[in-house]
Amino acid sequence: MPFLSGNELEKVCKKAKREGYGFIASNIAEPNVLIGVLEASKNKKSDLILQLSTGAAKFAGGEDLITGLRVVTKYIQILAKKYDIGVFLNLDHWKKKDMDFIKMAIEEKLASSIMIDASKESFDENVRITHEVVKMAEGKGILIEGELGKIKGVEEKGTASAEAFYTNPDEAVEFVEKTGLDLLAVSIGTQHGVSKGKNIKLRTDLAQKINNALIDAGKEVPLVLHGSSGLTEKQVKEIIKYGICKVNKDTRYQYEYARTSLDYYFEHKDSILPPKGEPDNRDGFFSDSKWSPVKADFDPRVVSKLIRKQVEKTAEKLIDQVGSAGKSLYL
Ligand SMILES: [Zn+2]
DSSP states (O other): OOOOOHHHHHHHHHHHHHHTOOEEEEEOSSHHHHHHHHHHHHHHTOOEEEEEEHHHHHHHTTTOHHHHHHHHHHHHHHHHTTOSSOEEEEEEEEOGGGHHHHHHHHHTTOOSEEEEOOTTSOHHHHHHHHHHHHHHHTTTTOEEEEEESBOEEESSTTOEESSOBOOOHHHHHHHHHHHOOSEEEEOSSOEESSOOGGGOOOOHHHHHHHHHHHHHTTOOOOEEEOSOTTOOHHHHHHHHTTTEEEEEESHHHHHHHHHHHHHHHHHTHHHHSOOTTSOOOTTTTTTTSSOOOOHHHHSHHHHHHHHHHHHHHHHHHHHHHHTOTTOOTTO
């Protein structure tokens, strides 16, 4: 089926929270990771949350953000029809400066949900900006994710914080009440980018407190964890118990992408680089040389297929960690 609306995503998240499992939200920027996670989700009978950052949208659109978003959305819509599972697209870390694009995305229904990240602003300003986007999306079938607290590390330009600021449970209740958001990203000690799970002081107690405070106030929403690529399997399984419903993964796939390419090209470098003593006649595409490069190895589709397979294997393991296998609402 094509990717679905926020109304469907709400059902999917509610069921997950009720039954105590979560979803991996997979960042994509190009087809290889996209197809890898689609295949993994199909194999595991799990619904799939995809994510697109502003940087990834720009990348896909030849540096034009809205073009990229339209192209990727269309690509997912058509591709997802081949799969029986529910496929959703979240816009990840869109900011105040992207407000015009957020408006377009809502009007053109280019996403299932949108994360408005105003976590760097003061509490009041964060409330104001997040609420503005919630209002914009009202009745349009698009969910809104907000973030409270700051997550340490580097994700993409402008999505970095030198220090982690943990989310305060009372503030979380006030934030959800005042903004009317649908999903809440919390800061409980994870880091964006590369991090080592064993060095992370993961505050599961805090996730539990935030979740309980929201439930007590009658404001329960699915919680989101960013910066979780470095978490150990045990840590992931633990946080799911405490109301975290969406676990974001980006960096992990990026590494698998680079590693798979490196391994392949390293192993087949004689197909791509001329041997020692042979002129490196790249400009003439080796037409005057005895040596020729081997198309069967440098055709990008060859390494791309290996990347897709590796992403698929990685995503299957991650799906098992959060427990969404066999739980698709649409089978
Ligand atoms: Zn993030």
